[in-house]
Amino acid sequence: MLITSRRNPLVNRLRYLHEAEGRRIHGLILLEGTHLFQEVLRLGLVPTEIIATPKWLKHNNDLTKTFSSVRLVTLDVLRAIATTKNPDGILTVLPIVQLPIVPRTPNFLLVLDRLQDPGNMGTLMRTALAAGVDSLWLRGGVDPLHPKVLRASAGAALSLPLERFSSTVELLQQIKNLSWMQRIATRVQEKYTSQTIKPYWQLDWSKPTALFLGNEGSGLDPFLESICTDGVTIPHSYLVDSLNVGVAAAPLLLERFRQRLTYVKNNL
Ligand SMILES: C[S@@+](CC[C@H](N)C(=O)[O-])C[C@H]1O[C@@H](n2cnc3c(N)ncnc32)[C@H](O)[C@@H]1O
Incomplete structure (x- = not known):
């Protein structure tokens, strides 16, 4: 009918x-x-x-x-x-x-801090899946199961195991259990300070890795940043302050893939 x-x-x-x-x-x-x-x-x-x-x-x-x-x-x-x-x-x-269940021992984890935009979230999920991320952890932000996010992810949300944390404390407790992983903060370039952060390609991505990306407006929570073992940046022109988080994720996540391919080619 x-x-x-x-x-x-x-x-x-x-x-x-x-x-x-x-x-x-x-x-x-x-x-x-x-x-x-x-x-x-x-x-x-x-x-x-x-x-x-x-x-x-x-x-x-x-x-x-x-x-x-x-x-x-x-x-x-x-x-x-x-x-x-x-x-x-x-x-x-x-x-x-x-929907898939988060593995107990992830090898490549993406942590998103309070992401607000459904389009960014969906795009990130798609890139994460393409790059071999095996778990997505979300601290607050947009609901990953909203129809707009699911659509923007082009279906990646159906294959990518994800876990949501409502508070930083809850997230930190779980992160403490992942002591074997390097924890990588992402930082925009700092124009006015002499502090140097590694360009992302200088990191050894072959180790088990948790990559942290920050909120569209305020960036990564300083508290989360303080528990990271390393920081990386994507260098770009100073005509802009930062990159869109969905755009920034692509070179970072795919660098691990690139390093792995290079390793395999060199060892054939
Ligand atoms: C739009 S930026 C946040 C800008 C914010 N005003 C700040 O100072 O952090 C959102 C997120 O995208 C990522 N991002 C943006 N530009 C980046 C860059 N050049 N290198 C590394 N990550 C970047 C970081 O995870 C950042 O927290």
Whole structure:
């Protein structure tokens, strides 16, 4: 049956998943778009609901053939549920318990301090996964399971184990258990001081590493910085004070990958 009314209870039930409270109470997340649906299939995850327009289903019937039911809604109803202005025709509801579990002994950990922007968070997740990060730890900031973050991560959020800490104390306790890892603070270049911080390529990234990135406005909490064993920077022109955190993450995270490739090539 085609749902045509925005007043259908389905709309409010799924819109509740835009909110952290709704996701927590129902233990579900809302994935928007064909790409995220394809990621769900690729990873062998099992959605509780698939909501699509008749037009989307007509063009993508092969993608849904293993599912017994797809809820059909008009584009207008789909728009009322989605956070995107122009959803491409499908929404997927997935249980949170199907997301990956953080390993006990991570080898490459990314710690994000109070990141606020959903786009930055999603971009970072995608880069982290590409660079071989095996755990993402978040201290406060934007909810990583918000539909906008999930979309910006292009599905990386479904593969990257993550843990959230509501306070610095809680995060510090966990970090203390990771004594075998080098803890790397990231710092913007300092124009007016003579303090030198290592350019990121001078660090030996082959060691087990926890990399710390800071908030978009205030940077890395000095308290977190004080527990780091090393600091690195990405040198750039003084015409800007700093880089966007999502942009800064790419060379840092991928330097580990580059050093590993170089090591493998040299030892063939
Ligand atoms: C926009 S910056 C924060 C700027 C803030 N006013 C400060 O002084 O730290 C956000 C985060 O991006 C990273 N970042 C930005 N530029 C960087 C650079 N040149 N080198 C290393 N990390 C950088 C750091 O993790 C930083 O905490």
